[in-house]
Structures are given as C-alpha cells and as structure tokens.
Amino acid sequence: MIVQLHQLTAALYLIAALVASLGIALPAPRLGRLSLTLLGVASLAHAACFGLLHSGNATPALTELTMAVSFMALVGTVFYLVLAWHTRLVGLVVLVAPLAFISVFAAGIHLRVVRPAVEKTAGGSWEHAHVLLASAGLALLGLAGIAGLFFLVEHRRLKSKQAIRPRFRLPSIEALDRVNKAALAVGFPLLTLGVITGVFWTEAQTGRVFSGTPHEVWSVIAWAIYAVVVIARFATHQGARQAAASAVGGFVFLFFAVIGLEFFL
C-alpha cells in the first residue's frame, strides 16, 4: 500500500512538472495554475504516505538518505504551496515539481527494499528528531536558495533590459525576495534545532557532544555561514541581490555538508 501510494505521489509530481514545463513552452498561464493544483494533490498523497509509514513503524526509515530527501521535498513543497497561496509564485512550480519528483522517485526505489522494522539504537528519538528538523530546515533553506537563484536570473534580465515575455513569467523579484526571506526566517531556526538535536544524538551515542566526524564539522560550518547570512539579512541593510546570492551560496554549501559528504566520504 505504502509503495503504491509513493508511486502515485511520484507520478503526480511528474505530471505537475510536465504540465508546468508545457505551460512555459506554449506559453499558457492556465497550465501553470493547473500544475500548482497537481502539486497540491501530490503533496497530500506524499503526506499520506509518510503518515502510513509512521503508523506502520515506530521509527520509520527517515534516517535513510533517500527518505530524508523525500521528506525534505514534502516540507519544501508544502511551504512553497503555503507561500504561493498568498504570493504570485506560479512560475517557481517549474523547478519545485521536478525536484519533488526526483526526490520521491529516489525514495520510492528505496521503499521497495525498506526493512519492516528499524533496529533501535542509542539516542533513537534524538536521531529521529534530528533528521526531521534538519531535513525540514534543509528543505526550506533549499527553497530560499531556489528563490534566490530565480531572483538573480530575473535581476540580471531586468538589468540587461531583455524583452518582456508577454505571457508566462517568473514571479516578480519582490515576490522572490519575500520567499527567500520567509524561507530563511523559518528554515534557519529548524536547522538550528536540527544541529542541537544532532548534538544530543551524538552525546547519547558516543558520550561526547562533538565527535569530530566530517558530517559534524561541515554541518557546524554550514550553520555558522547561515548564521551570518541571517544576521546580514535581518539585522543589517543588506540588499535583495546580496541576500539572494547568499541564499544560493549558503544552500550549495549546506547541501554539500549534509548530503554531498554522504557520497564523497
């Protein structure tokens, strides 16, 4: 049941991504709005999938990388949909939907071989909280990074006086800046909580608060970078373009620290 629901979720994300792409290619704003609706339906199926996982197992496989990424996709998508409800952000669906599809597709492959129960380890609840919070934080900071990237693209286009695309458009730079700000405002506290719970988890496992693994070292550096980004954004008169560039750079570093290291080390 869970596997089928996950497959359905992946299919819905894929359809949303295709419809969004078609909306740009034609161009047809209606398709953009339809893709947003499909993304909403897909995220509901996605949430149901995680609900079933939790109900079937006290410690679902969130600590697996693919499942964590799938969870990030859900959090990121839901946050995006909440923002899109109030802000004209239809254009972003063209990036959010494919990313969600890739994440869920990868997790779907893992689900087929998922073990029925996860062995309890020392600090299991801290581990779970850490992964949940860090994944959510990463998802939102990823959304901030995407908004920042699109902001830079639009900013460059406006500064270089390129022709107006009359129909399908990216969100306005003001809207993108707002998404960046909101995602950073919520994502950084979640990341901070993820780091704190990670410390408790490490302490429960090793008896020390810091064991010096590359994951810990790089994650703390990434957190420190984000702390600077957040201070610059909210406590100084930093311009929107610098904030966008910081969000993109910060996320690239964070992604490498949290997920990239899994592949390199």
Add this chain to the structure above:
Amino acid sequence: MKIILLGLNHKSAPLEVRERLAVDDVAGPLQKLVAADEIDEAVLISTCNRVEVVALTRSLDAARHRLRSFFSRDLVSDGRGVPGDFDDFLYEFAERDAIRHLLRVASALDSMVVGEPQILGQVKDAYRAAIECEACGPIIGRLFQHAFTTAKRVRTETRIAERPLSVARVAVDLAKQIFEELGDKRAVMIGAGEMIEAALAALNGVGLQSIAVANRTPERAAELAVRFEATAHGLEEIPHLVSTADVVLTCIGGDRPVLTREIVESARRKRRSHPLFVIDIGVPRNTDPEIDRLDNVYLYDIDDLGAVASENAEQRRQQTVHAEAVVNEEQQRFDGWFAALRAVPTIKHLRAHVEAIRVGELEKMLAKLDLGEVERGRVEALTKAIANKILHAPLARLRREAEREEGMAYLETARVLFGLDDGVESPSLGAEGKRGSGGSEIE
C-alpha cells in the same frame, strides 16, 4: 522639384546622440534652413525618438549637403561638436522613399512602439510650427496633409491602434516583473507634459496606492493632480518623494538630470531592500545613467523600453501588413499628384499661348466689325468656349500622363507642337505659391 528627408531615429542613433539634437523650439532652426537657397520648403519633426527634416528642393545634392550641415552644426549646439561617425547615424530618403517614410512615421509604423498613438500629434505639431514660421509651403504642406489622411485611414481601417502599446503599458508590464502587487505601490511623475499626462491616464486604471506629480510649474502639476487624483509638488520635493516611491517616471525638459545618483542613493538608505523602478522617457534624459548601477534600482530609458517591448512589437508587426498596404496605396496617390505637378508649367504655358492667340485674333476681328457691347461680349464668350473645348481633352490627357514616368514625352511633344518656350517656372515657386500657404486646415 524633389522631396528629400534626412534624419535619425531610435533605430539609427543611440539616445546619447539623439538627446543632443532634441529641439524644443523648431522655429529658429527652420527659418534659418529655408533661408538658404538649397531648401524651398521644410518641416522639422523632433520627438523623443526621432529628429527628421522633410524638405522640398530643386537639387537633391545641394539639399543633402545643406541638411547634413544643418544636423551637425545648427541642431547640435552644445559646443561639444559631433562624433566622428555622426554621418553614420543619419539616414536619407529621396522622392518616393521620402514620401513613403513620412506616411509610415505619421501612421506610427516606424515608431519604437508600433501603433503608438502619440506620434501623429507630434507630426501635426511639427507641421503647425513650420506653417507658423512660414517654412512650409504648398507642396510639403500637401504632403503632410496626405500623411494625416493616411494615418487616419491606418487607424480606422486596421487593427493596429487597438489596445495601443504605450510607454505606460510597457512600464506597467515591467513593473509587474519587479513588484508582486501594484496596489500598494507609490508612483512619482516628474514633469507635466503630454507624455506624463498619457502615462497618468494609463496608470489610472492600474490601481496604484498613490501618485505624485512634481513639476517646475506647480500650476500645471496641480491641474494634472486634480484630473488624475494625484498630489502636486515642486521639483524641490523630489528627494523626499523618491525616498517613499516605488515607481518614478520622468519626462521633463532641461539639459541637466533632475534625478541624480545622490538623490537615489540617499533614498535607498531609507528604503532598505525595496526595489525602485525608474522610467526615464525624457530626451535629453532626466536621470543620471549611473543610478542603474545601484542595487535594487532598475532604470529604463526610452531606448530600453523599446528593447523590452520588441517582443510585443513583433506581435503587433504581424498586424501591420494591412497598414503597410494602406500606406502603399496613399503613397501612390501622392506620387501621382506630385508627378502631375510636372505638367503644370506646360499646361499654364499652353493655356497662355492659346489665350494670346484668341485675344489677338478676337481684337483683329472686333476692329473690323461694328458690334455693340452685348454682341462683343457674346463673341468673346464664344471664342473662350471654343478655346476651352479644344484644350480640354489634350490638357486632361497631359495631366494624366504626367503622373507616369513615361508621361514626360507627352509634355515634350506638346511643347514642340505648340512651339512653347522651355525654361518655365514651377508653379510651386511662383509668387502665389510661396511658403506660408501650407494648404488646408489640419484634419
């Protein structure tokens, strides 16, 4: 007589060059131009996007030389001289091409924003100014009247004027790329001329939170403010207005920028990261181009607006096929009229020749006859009627044939057959046809 058009526009010259040739009062330069032997009649069109002279001359080469000198010396009067490649910015059309170009300009087919409604009024203003300073004569006057008729036909018979793409509309499209909502945005208009008025009319329906109009003449600003539910201000309030504004549109006369980098930098400090959209449609420019280097400030001048509108213009261009057909038709009509002018000297001469014979023969005959006043009148009327009837068909034929290139042979033949003298003057240069009688009222 030949028609020549020399000028530069948004396609041939950058704004930096065009703004140096912008002329507020065309009377002085025009009077100087037509005082020269090379130019018989002229109209000077000076808008944000073009500076063009349409002239009537007897020698294209002489006129070409005079007009180039006019552009590089008389119009560029800022003492900085012209760039070495200035000639590259100028284009030139002669005879049919010149006629066609003017008809296209008046019909907004050559505009930066094809189909825009302002150009016709600007061409009419140029025509009026030329009439007032007696630079425009009957032939160029007739050409402009024809251009207005053509523009009217284009607007009524084609869809080009439907939903005209104005500067204000392009600006609104751009504003939507920058701002999420326009309902909570404040706009400042600097200037109170026609362009600002048109922008205010277009922005009225957008639903901006507030609009402020700042102008040198507070009365004019107040007048616009009342009409468009805006607030009126003097230019000294610009720093304060810009610090709270999201959109600034400038179009005001003067050689120095009214929106400087210092004003915008100071405003930015108060605005934090809020973007500021500045549209400068003034020529010469009203803003320091350096402000475009500032973060969160997006400056678009008249050329930039043309560039961003190019995609919309492409769609509009597809609708211009019919408009171009109308222009072709009207061009041919004017060509015919203009070519027929070649027959006028011959026709006048032929009429005079026949009249001289009639009067001579009549006087000889009347001397031999003892007729009363009534009879003499009847005989004179009879001779006039005979002469007119004999001349009617050949003169009509001459007029028709003169409209064609090959028609010159008919004129030559008529001169030979009737023994007319050569070297007759064009009626356009006759005493009754000199400048200042630019034709009928503007439509």
